[in-house]
Amino acid sequence: MTESVDTRVDLGGIALRNPVLTASGTFGYGTEFAPFMDLAALGGFVAKSLTLEPRSGNPPPRIAETPSGMLNAISIENIGVEAFLNERLPELPGDVVVIASCFGTDPGNYAELAERLSESPRVAGIEINASCPHVKSGGIEFGQDPRLLGELVERVRGVTSKPLLVKLSPNVTRIDDMARVCEASGADGICLINAVQAMEVDVESRRPVLSNVLGGLSGPAIRPIALRMVWQAAQAVSIPICGVGGIFTPEDAVKFMLCGATAVQVGTANYLNPAVGREVAEGIAAYAARHGFPRVADLTGALRLPGAP
Amino acid sequence: MTESVDTRVDLGGIALRNPVLTASGTFGYGTEFAPFMDLAALGGFVAKSLTLEPRSGNPPPRIAETPSGMLNAISIENIGVEAFLNERLPELPGDVVVIASCFGTDPGNYAELAERLSESPRVAGIEINASCPHVKSGGIEFGQDPRLLGELVERVRGVTSKPLLVKLSPNVTRIDDMARVCEASGADGICLINAVQAMEVDVESRRPVLSNVLGGLSGPAIRPIALRMVWQAAQAVSIPICGVGGIFTPEDAVKFMLCGATAVQVGTANYLNPAVGREVAEGIAAYAARHGFPRVADLTGALRLPGAP
Amino acid sequence: MTNSNPPAPSRPLRVAAEVLENAVEGPGNHRLVLAIPGWPGAEPGQFVMLSPGGSSEAERTDPLLPRPMAVYRGHAAARGGRAEVEFLLKVTGRGTRLLADLAPGQSIRLVGPLGSAFAPVVPGKRAILVGGGTGIASLYELASRGAADAEVHVILGARSEGDLMGVDDFEALEVDCHITTEDGSRGRKGRVTDALAELLEAPGPPAELFACGPTPMMHACAKIAQEQRLECQVSLENNMACGFGVCLGCAVPVHSGGYSLVCRAGPVYPADQVVWEGLP
Amino acid sequence: MTNSNPPAPSRPLRVAAEVLENAVEGPGNHRLVLAIPGWPGAEPGQFVMLSPGGSSEAERTDPLLPRPMAVYRGHAAARGGRAEVEFLLKVTGRGTRLLADLAPGQSIRLVGPLGSAFAPVVPGKRAILVGGGTGIASLYELASRGAADAEVHVILGARSEGDLMGVDDFEALEVDCHITTEDGSRGRKGRVTDALAELLEAPGPPAELFACGPTPMMHACAKIAQEQRLECQVSLENNMACGFGVCLGCAVPVHSGGYSLVCRAGPVYPADQVVWEGLP
Ligand SMILES: Cc1cc2nc3c(=O)[nH]c(=O)nc-3n(C[C@H](O)[C@H](O)[C@H](O)COP(=O)(O)OP(=O)(O)OC[C@H]3O[C@@H](n4cnc5c(N)ncnc54)[C@H](O)[C@@H]3O)c2cc1C
Ligand SMILES: Cc1cc2nc3c(=O)[nH]c(=O)nc-3n(C[C@H](O)[C@H](O)[C@H](O)COP(=O)(O)OP(=O)(O)OC[C@H]3O[C@@H](n4cnc5c(N)ncnc54)[C@H](O)[C@@H]3O)c2cc1C
Ligand SMILES: Cc1cc2nc3c(=O)[nH]c(=O)nc-3n(C[C@H](O)[C@H](O)[C@H](O)COP(=O)(O)O)c2cc1C
Ligand SMILES: Cc1cc2nc3c(=O)[nH]c(=O)nc-3n(C[C@H](O)[C@H](O)[C@H](O)COP(=O)(O)O)c2cc1C
Ligand code: FES
Numbered sequence A, B: 001m002t003e004s005v006d007t008r009v010d011l012g013g014i015a016l017r018n019p020v021l022t023a024s025g026t027f028g029y030g031t032e033f034a035p036f037m038d039l040a041a042l043g044g045f046v047a048k049s050l051t052l053e054p055r056s057g058n059p060p061p062r063i064a065e066t067p068s069g070m071l072n073a074i075s076i077e078n079i080g081v082e083a084f085l086n087e088r089l090p091e092l093p094g095d096v097v098v099i100a101s102c103f104g105t106d107p108g109n110y111a112e113l114a115e116r117l118s119e120s121p122r123v124a125g126i127e128i129n130a131s132c133p134h135v136k137s138g139g140i141e142f143g144q145d146p147r148l149l150g151e152l153v154e155r156v157r158g159v160t161s162k163p164l165l166v167k168l169s170p171n172v173t174r175i176d177d178m179a180r181v182c183e184a185s186g187a188d189g190i191c192l193i194n195a196v197q198a199m200e201v202d203v204e205s206r207r208p209v210l211s212n213v214l215g216g217l218s219g220p221a222i223r224p225i226a227l228r229m230v231w232q233a234a235q236a237v238s239i240p241i242c243g244v245g246g247i248f249t250p251e252d253a254v255k256f257m258l259c260g261a262t263a264v265q266v267g268t269a270n271y272l273n274p275a276v277g278r279e280v281a282e283g284i285a286a287y288a289a290r291h292g293f294p295r296v297a298d299l300t301g302a303l304r305l306p307g308a309p
Numbered sequence C, D: 001m002t003n004s005n006p007p008a009p010s011r012p013l014r015v016a017a018e019v020l021e022n023a024v025e026g027p028g029n030h031r032l033v034l035a036i037p038g039w040p041g042a043e044p045g046q047f048v049m050l051s052p053g054g055s056s057e058a059e060r061t062d063p064l065l066p067r068p069m070a071v072y073r074g075h076a077a078a079r080g081g082r083a084e085v086e087f088l089l090k091v092t093g094r095g096t097r098l099l100a101d102l103a104p105g106q107s108i109r110l111v112g113p114l115g116s117a118f119a120p121v122v123p124g125k126r127a128i129l130v131g132g133g134t135g136i137a138s139l140y141e142l143a144s145r146g147a148a149d150a151e152v153h154v155i156l157g158a159r160s161e162g163d164l165m166g167v168d169d170f171e172a173l174e175v176d177c178h179i180t181t182e183d184g185s186r187g188r189k190g191r192v193t194d195a196l197a198e199l200l201e202a203p204g205p206p207a208e209l210f211a212c213g214p215t216p217m218m219h220a221c222a223k224i225a226q227e228q229r230l231e232c233q234v235s236l237e238n239n240m241a242c243g244f245g246v247c248l249g250c251a252v253p254v255h256s257g258g259y260s261l262v263c264r265a266g267p268v269y270p271a272d273q274v275v276w277e278g279l280p
């Protein structure tokens, strides 16, 4: 029954064999997961956010556990775009869909990165990380100011013809406004949400648990917030949406699709279960089959509102 | 040892015997808790938000459970200000500190309510609910727009000489800006956070689980977000702050105080343990004693930042 | 058309109870026996809130909310002066799964007794008790206490034999028992309302109804009662966060205007007070 | 000053393991024996990630993250072709509390073996193994395998007698055992580093150190090794979310520049690679 379901979706021009991606920063550069699953079982994955130069991140402690969630302040530690293109990408099997994530401190950085990434035929799409919740400059500022965000997206749009996704910050008053800005500035799709800015304190030492003081909250705790934002964004724009935030099970993923997501990203769950992406993809197909949807793409927006039959 | 700790705090002119209040909407009108504890064991409580006229709220379902949290969309169901003043307040023992919460659709409503409440000597302070996450008009709009919020606070300030607290919405880009507006408009203190706007879906029926579609997320899941916002607000203003969001244990409350809160409110935890407010108050005093603080008020802002000794 | 008033509720307590027994009863049903210090007793139809985490366990915040469970059967104070109270629970999700996993000796947080009780059966009338699924658990005390005063008929229904609860206990009482299952695996094939309609056709003293089960079933019983002008009390199973009237989460619309709190004014209502149309 | 290279790590697996035994060992310590299907074996110093929820239990999302646990001792495949692997765990918080509560027959999710191993003891040298608190668990296999090749000394320390783990197992090996407790409740009163200093003063072949325990203790061992120009390998206990190098949460600063991942390049490091100053 599941076999007869068409699992393919189109995420702003990126053809995916199923709607499940793994989220940036939670899937390394892909190869780390090879012992646990065939990477081609995923729709694709978003690599750790890259900067022009390698970057070494925050001092420890960088992570903490919170109720049904985790806090992190890694600060975009990464190997840099050149090592990614020259060392990591070639290690990946050709049938794996790779989306590259860009991070910078000004639109110029971002554009330069996107340009460099666009040269590689192995990069299926580009995700702009406009939302890192704990880097001191860059990232979140773009995700919180509609004018800056618009400039950033336009600038990157100008240098790449690859499918362009924008990853939004949840730390805003109106997510629908931010979604509209992305659409108007030429994005092919939006991904939301990044981690929610948060904090944790150790009462015995009376210190913040993270060296960075502030961090990003991820995991099941934020799922109802992410779901709300995806629903609000889906009302506001017609470009495709990729739902991210606390997805651990196929049912979680289906909720995001019903609320309007074309695809989803699984993040924190990878740490607990390195094969979760494949399991979520299989489970979505099984759900579609059980509920009589011939294509998983038909789940997108299939929420029944109160009063509707 | 605990006995020797001075537990009193001053929350913007409201003298509290200890820093623990119970949060609006989670403690009814107080008397519901009499079977479970002596209400005078609390610093005080904030009654369910009131409107000028009685109000009957949303159709069911109104609540749902989420990972380490709950969603609600009650929509300020309440008995109205007159019944509160004439029927409920007189039932409460004289030594219980009662803070009244006001909700309206325009500054005029709020002011009228505050005026009426100010006539009662039993009302120790007034909390403006500028942040209900699921009422269609009023509430959250004020909490999300600095200009509207400033107008609202000024208007209410003009009609009452009672201590005036403003309860802020977490659904904003910059909580520090909202805190500053309150301070500049004459508030005596701010309370944060109200529930986070969120959503949940039932995959079997493919419907939102709440009749209202959107609801407010509360409980431990949001505690790291609340803690971050309290810390940010404490950096921005010098009026006292009351920390709210996911407090279940004395240690949770201490975290908020270390981040700058003068007092705390316990919300969702009351549903699981109707005596939790007393237990948190006792536990804060024990913590202060154990850590050598002669007054619990000394915990406020006692966080050690990285690099500090 | 008012029933005699239900008895005044006992003052609820919050306490850690000890698990004495937790036995499997057919697939997915458990009989949980708790020793509850200071238990004031409960009236038929009342319930408690049980926190799935257990209280000896390290604090976990998921699942967060306590679960409402009807007091199935109370026993006179037995071991160590603590009351023994029995619950029948069906595993339907995460919370009940954790309750079913509790081992004897573990302790669990409880608030109760809570809610309104069924008004007692009226002597001289035919009391017909209709229980569907987990609703069966709310009716045992009523059947047991009523049997002395009135002609008591009990209809117990579920989807399948394995979903039935407590049938042997009811059959051991001096009452007339009817079993229905939707798949016919035990008793009469069909719904409780089919059996009810049949029972009402039989000659006898005037009937009054007491029903507990899923909302659609309660609605169906209310309709039958209205058509035949019978007294009918229903007990509702709404989602609850607190159980004692402060979260306002368990609201049900009532004809007297606005909403009523199922945990406080209910769970037992005269069937004609509830606005059934549009209930989820 | 480089040690012989550690053995190539086995490919990790993700699997549901079955609890065979979970016995209390003194206050707050547990000996957990798991049957792990397909277990490839582990080298001394490697660890696994254990998910406290158990896998048969209803899904709960709190506590969320798996916990790192050293492989204490592996046994040759025993029951049903599955390897039996032993862990010693100390209850320090919610996660380890839940691990300690697992009952035989329950299943638990595991990822492993993970991380780097200790380079083997060098024949002809004096291998001094220093374990503090939970760090003791990482050293048993090294002591056991090394005893054939070298003169092995083991120093096991903890705050108090009840916090010691596995002492009897070490004493049953052909190695020289020293016990220290901070309160003097067992063995010598003081810290492991006191015993280490004394041992290093005794005449004998050149010494090399292998240490596992809390960061301040590792730092102290590193200092002694530096002062006395000894080879020293330390195993670090950082907080971890994934255990296989993708969250970047377990970083430790290293002299070669930037950060190293304790779960992947570590947990075992040559002591002089780590930048100790300012570590929490
Ligand atoms: C007054 C009353 C008495 C009850 N008596 C019994 C009894 O004696 N035996 C028994 O087996 N069950 C009884 N129930 C139903 C029982 O409370 C639910 O089956 C249980 O809460 C489901 O929890 P779960 O975690 O297993 O399911 P989930 O579906 O995982 O629960 C998710 C959420 O929905 C809520 N929820 C789901 N279904 C119900 C429901 N039917 N009623 C209330 N809340 C629900 C839960 O509280 C939780 O917040 C009673 C309910 C009420 C209101
Ligand atoms: C490589 C390695 C091997 C280990 N081997 C053992 C062993 O064999 N036996 C044993 O008893 N313990 C061992 N530990 C320590 C053990 O992992 C922690 O004690 C445990 O994670 C604490 O979890 P908790 O929930 O009980 O404590 P909590 O303090 O409640 O945990 C809160 C958070 O802090 C993290 N955390 C707290 N302390 C530590 C710590 N010391 N190390 C890593 N994470 C921590 C947890 O993962 C969790 O995310 C090892 C740690 C590492 C890194
Ligand atoms: C440790 C960690 C590192 C992350 N790094 C990045 C990153 O580099 N770029 C990015 O866009 N998002 C990053 N994220 C955010 C995730 O991609 C995701 O948006 C977020 O965690 C919410 O999803 P989840 O709840 O499924 O984890 C990171 C998250 C975590 C937990
Ligand atoms: C069911 C429910 C009803 C609430 N009603 C109100 C209300 O009427 N007025 C108000 O200011 N806050 C209301 N709140 C928000 C709480 O006061 C509190 O700000 C929020 O729940 C976060 O705290 P907590 O996580 O401790 O519950 C309500 C919360 C819940 C769960
Ligand atoms: S369950 Fe909270 S008011 Fe009824």
Ligand code: FES
Binding pocket: D239, D240, D241, D242, D243, D244, D245, D246, D247, D248, D249, D250, D251, D261, D262, D263, D264
């Ligand atoms: S624990 Fe995740 S990278 Fe080391």
